[in-house]
Amino acid sequence: MNVGLLLVAHPGAASHYAGLLERLLGRIPLPLAHFELDFDADVDASLPSASGALRRVDRGDGVLILTDLYGASPSNLAARLTQLGTPARRVSGLNLPMLLRICNYPELPLDELAHTAVAGGKTGVILDHA
16 A cells, blocks of 8 residues: 655645655655645635645555645535546545554555554644643
């Protein structure tokens, strides 16, 4: 399995997470790209560029698209990317625990990796009772 990973988020967020991941792991075990959508950008006009990012990480086993905020423009763009013919799943709520969990299981198929991302994101949110 070689699922690609695409981060689609607001300006600065996707590149920040990609940089953190590279700094923490050194080598990222999945093909990774990011696409940041400006606040005033037109989703339709941005689709060809975002599609190019999707194609860059697609190795034939699909692409997991992580987006920062469900319902916002980057998430809506990510939803459009899942309809272009490349097998893709969209998960919103991008966070560092989610990314690290994904990188611990790079051999998983697309659907399982999407569920792993959600589990990592949820279990990484902790209320400290101290």
